[in-house]
Amino acid sequence: MIKLLRKPQFLRFPPSSFWLMVLLSGCPLSHAIHAQNTTENTQTSNPTLRTILVTDDNDEVLANVSIKNVRTGMFATTSSNGIATIDAQLGDKIGIYCVGTFLKEISIKDISERVVLSSQNPAVARIKPIRGLFNQSLQTELTAGSSQAIYNKDLQKMPATSILNTLVGRLAGTSTFQFSGQPGSDAISFGLRGQGPLVIIDGIPRQLTIFDLEEIESITVHKDALSNAMLGVRGNGGALVINTRKGSASNAKMSFTAQTAIQQPLKFPKGLDAYNYAKLYNEARVNDGLTPVYTDAALQAYATNSDPYNYPNVNWRDATLEPSSRMDRYTFSATGGNNFSKYFISFDHINQTGLLKKNTTTPYNTNNNFKSYTIRSNVDLQLNSKLSGGIYLLGLIRNSNDAGIGTGNILNSILNTPNNAYPAYNPNGSYGGNQQFQNNILAQTIGSGYQQNFKRDMLADFYLKRTLDEIASGMWIKAVGSYYATLSENVVRNKTFAVFQRNVSATGQETYQQFGVNGDQSNYNYMDYQGRSDYLELSLGYDKNKGNHGVNAVLLANRQNSVSGSELPYTITGLAGRMGYNYKQKYILDLAFGLNGSNRYPTGGTTKYGFFPAVGLAWNISKEDFLQSQAWISYLKLYASYGKNGNDNPGYFSYIQRYFDNTGAVFGTGAGGNTGVTEEPLANPNITFEKSNKLNIGLTGGLFDNSLGFTVEYYNMQYYDLLIQRGRNSSILGNVYPTENIGKNQYTGIDLQLNWQKSTSIGDFYATANAGIQNSKVIYIDEVTQPYSWMYRTGERVGQLFGYISDGFYQTTAELQSRATTVGYQPQLGDLKYKDLNNDGVINQLDVAPIGPQSPYITFGSTLGYSRKGFDFSVLVQGVANRVILANANSMLAFQNGGFGQAFEQHLDRWTPTNPNASYPRVWLGTNTNNQLVSTFWARSGDYVRLKNIELGYTLPSKLCKNIKVQGIRVFANATNLVTFNADKYLDPEGFSSNYPIQRVFNFGVNLKL
Structure with a gap:
């Protein structure tokens, strides 16, 4: 009988992991052994008592999941640790139910079983709590706020260094834009309903976005006034709440992931070869009234490459850049604990190489590499039955290397240097160059020395929490303290180099003319930036359900003090609170407020602190009796909120009039002369925080036995007291106007989210789709009176692009004589012509009009997935519509750089x-004051659809894994930025303004669970 008994698989401690858990948790050995033996004794006393562990596919435990023994009809419910116990015999069928929806059935094969549910299922999503601003856990059914979360499994599908890159296309109402693919600097800009959200990590506002992806449990966006009211003066832009993983009372579980990726540039401007360049250059000179400089013999030499030193044809991109680069990532994590202590630790290492070529004989690295090391330790302690605490530590090291002159300068040189400028090397091995081009690009890449950057981030969070049930059941008090320090140091070891122009006389004698010098290596370092931040919080909470009534409330006081470089401290202090009440879980009332301000406003004034209240109502319609007969409606909730948020944007003590020394003017003579003083922009003694009033109305639900979930939200956000300079600024004043709280903008829109999941005999399918549709309008900017309606910025979209309206090219001499022309410019055939909107015969500022789209800005994303018998597959498509980009970078213009x-x-x-019918006007040299005007010709469509991510994985059968003494093995391959569909084949719709192209990434990896 005893031989038939087995310890629960998810509670068993393998010898090595057991000792590791004891060591990390600080738990007395006797306590750990007692916890294990207690479980064994419970199982022994009742041999038919089975334990069921229910998790989602993110390995997170699920509470409030019902399990049913089909044979006996007995029910049980999982507790907060995801475990339920039920009386069952081997072979009994167990049904798994979530919020009344049947999800799957399993057969009892052992004393312990584990059930994994899809996080994509709308029913599962409903029972997963969302993370509030200050580490509150909120039930989605019992809040009127607007929030959306994604979890660890989806985050790890992309090989990214920044967590922001993993959010692309996954959240309704968010917009992303990636400017660059440079290693260590490839993070995206992230917008939430047109604003920049505040990043909050484990309940504390932070600036970090580079993390080990395995340490992230969830990322939640909070969109409306109610969800962000407690932030007070920092709630205007919404919040991006990052919750890191914590330990659980279970045996030690370890995970190791190894990944390697190949990175390739998406789009890089393709320069002309020497022959086509020379032909076009001659044409441009003729167009500008000059004589050609390249003879037919020279053109022939360029075409045949017969004399590569006198007539070079160097593809500088191929000469200095590799076709691909590499990224390797290794991650280890361990989690576990017992009733006394729980822990989660992780270590992550990234090694990412750049595109610059290296000289194997150079004793130092000149490539633009990036390395990071991240270590995370989260320990939670149950000190006694009433007191708990925790210590969360993070250490982050980021090292980058670059060529001495810098990758940006090298890439800029590639865009500004023609193939025929000079040979990379002369016949004698020296660097080629001449008086015009003294910056040999190959020498810049491998011969300019190197520079390094060292960034260090350290984070320590502490908390103590005590229940106050002796005062009131459900009451608690919590204290939080945190310290964060960051610094960035640069070490520069660069050097200059000489280039040589080869000259051959009529007799064949070879001489070299030197430009520049081969200088010694310079060695210096400097602090790029440093900063620190400390945070203190004291909160009092209450959470109680009694009969038909449920109340949860929190009141907190907090203070965050930040120092950046040599600046004076920036301190935000205040109070915040939130109270939620529900009756029969049908009718919900939410109240929240923030009362805070910062130290960079006039002391004692009325502008220093602000009160930001919000209210929300929700109705769980599906709990009403009149909907019980509608079986196809599984869940339906209507909710709305309205409130006020703020934005703290005071500048650096801008209410004080400042004066600075100006060495350009000296009064008096000799050593006693006095340096002149310059008055800075006028002070604004009435400066205060920016504000917004936000309305949010939403409907969310689940249909057809919770297989289809949906959310539709409408929002109307009125931003006012925005800090801007008056549009009526005048140079007559003799100084710059201050920024004042006078601006007003409006944002309205709709967010849509769909989730579908279906389990069939041929596998599990899921699909998600999201879209954000937004209109914006400038309400007030104190604009000067304009003579024509099309000149007004007021009433247009926020950030609207203004310019001239292109009307094709000058095709005939008659057009040159009859069309309105640009002031001070004599047009030629092939030049751009513009619409004369006021019909005065002149193209000037009176003809400037909106040249961007007038229709709503749209963002969208969609994910499709499938899994069966260990195989899993997913694909993510993402894009934007009704967006315009200004394509006037150097790569879009010919013959710039003088x-x-x-x-x-x-x-x-x-x-x-x-x-x-060409796509480009007639060519010219240098700058053309007519053709380069900001106009609809250069305002290109920024719309695109991108196959953002695709992943294929296979998890080995559990029986095979047990034979090799591991819990699980998964191999996977994924790819990012595979295909892009956009209107302009020469431009990447995101990275068009950066020299460093966005990367296409092919990634391969393996994950071992121990």
Whole structure:
């Protein structure tokens, strides 16, 4: 009989992991052994008592899941640790139910079983609590706020260094924009309903976004006034709440993941070869009234590459950049604990190489590499039956290396240097160059030395929490303290280099003219930035359900003090609170407020602190009797909120009039002379925080036995007291106007979210779709009276692009004589022509009008997934619509850099008399005051659809894993930025403004669970 008994698999301690758990948790050995033996004794006393552990596919335990023995009809419910016990015999069928919805059935094969539910199922999503601002746990059914979360499994599908990159296309109402793919600097800009949200990590506002992805449990966006009211003066932009993983009372579980990725540039401007460049350059000179400089013999030499030193044709991109780079990532984590202590630890290492080529003979690295090391330790302690505490530590090291002159300068040189400028090397092995081009790009890459950057971040959070049931059942008090320090140091070891122009005389004698010097290596370091922040919080809470009534409330006081560099401290202090009440879980009332301010406003004034209240109502319609007969409606909730949020944007003590020394003017003579003083912008003694009033109305539900979930939200946000300079600024004043709280903007929109999940005999399917549709409007900017309606910024979209309206090219001499022309410019055939909106015969500022889209801005994303017998597959598509980008970077213009720059493949389709329907105007050298005006010609569509991510994985059968003494093995491959569909084939719709292209990533990995 005894031999038939087995310890629960998810409670068994393998010898090595058991001792590791004891060591990390600080738990007395006798206590740990007692906890294990207690479980064994319970099982022995009742041999038919089975334990069921229910988790989702993020490995997070699920509470309030019902299990039913089909044979006996007995029910049980999982507790907060995801475990339920039920009387059952081997072979009994157990049904799994979530919020009344049947999800799956299992057969009892052992004393302990584990059930994994899909997090994509709407029923599962409903029982998962969402994370509030200050570490509150909120039930989605019992709040009127607008929030949405994604979890660990989805975050790890992308090989990214920043957590922001993992959010692309997954959350309704969010917008993302990636400017660069440079290692260590590839994070996206992240917007929430048109604003920049505050990042909150484990309940405390932070600036960090680089994390070990395995340490993240969930990321939640809070969108409306109610959800962000407790932030007070920091709630205007919404919040991005990051919750890190914590330990649980279970045996030690370890995970190791190894990944390696190949990175390739998505789009890089393709420069012309020397022959086409020279031909086009001659044409541009003729167009500008000059004579050609390249003879037919020179053109022939460029075409045949017969004399590569006198007539070079160097593809600088291929000469200095690798076609691909690499990223390796290794992550280890361990979690576990007992009734006394719980822990989660993780270690993450990233090694990412750049695209710069290296010289194998150089004794130091000149590539733009990035390395990071992240260590996380979260320990929670149950000190006694009433007192608990925790210590959360994070250490982050980020090291980067670069060529001495910098990757940005090298890439800029590639865009500004034609292929025929000079040879990379001369016949004698020296660097090629000349008086015009003294910056040999290859020398910049491998011969300019190197520079390094060292960033260090340290974070320590502490808390103590005590129940106050002796005062009132459900009451508690909590104290939180935190310290964060960061610094960035640069070490520069660069050097100068000489270039040589090869000259051959008529007799064949070879001489070299030197430009620049081969200088010694310089060695210096400096502090790029440093900062620190401390945070204190004291909160009092109450959470109680009694009969038909449920109340949860929290009141807290907090203070955050931050110092950046040599600046004076920036301190935000205040109070905040939230109270939720529900009756029969049908009718919900939410109240929240923030009362706070900062130290950078006038002391004693009325502008220093603000009160930001919000209210929300919700109705769980599906709990009403009149909907019980509608079986196809599984869940339905209507909710609304209205409130006030703030934004603290005071500047650096801008209410004080400041004066600075100006060495340009000296009064008096000799050593006793006095330096002149310059008055800075006028002070604003009435400056205060910006504000917003926000309305949010939503409907969420589950249909057809919770297989289909949906959320629809409408919002109307009125931003006012925005700090701007008056549009009526005048130079007559002799100084710059201050920023004043006078601006007003409005944002309205709709967020849509759909979730579908279906389990069938051929596998499990799921699909999600989200979209954000937003209109914005400038309400007030104190704009000057304009002579024409199209000139007004007021009433247009926020951030609307203004410029001239292009009307094609000048095609005939008659048009040159009859069309309105740009002031101070004599147009030629093939130049851009513009619409004369006021019909005065002149193109000037009176013809500037909106040139961006007038329709709503749309963001969208969709995920499809499938899994069966260990295989899993998912694909994410993401994009935007009704967006415009200004394509006037150097790579879009020919012969910039004073007329000596490169030209690109799109310029071959330029206007000529024989190519009147060209895509580019006639070519010119340098700057053209007519053709380069901001206009609809350069305002290109920024709409795109991108196959953002695709992943295929396989999890080995559990029986095979047990044979090799591991809990699980999963191998996977994923890819990011695979295909992009957009209107302009020469531009990446996101990275068009950066020299460093966005990367396409192919990633392969394996995960071992021990």
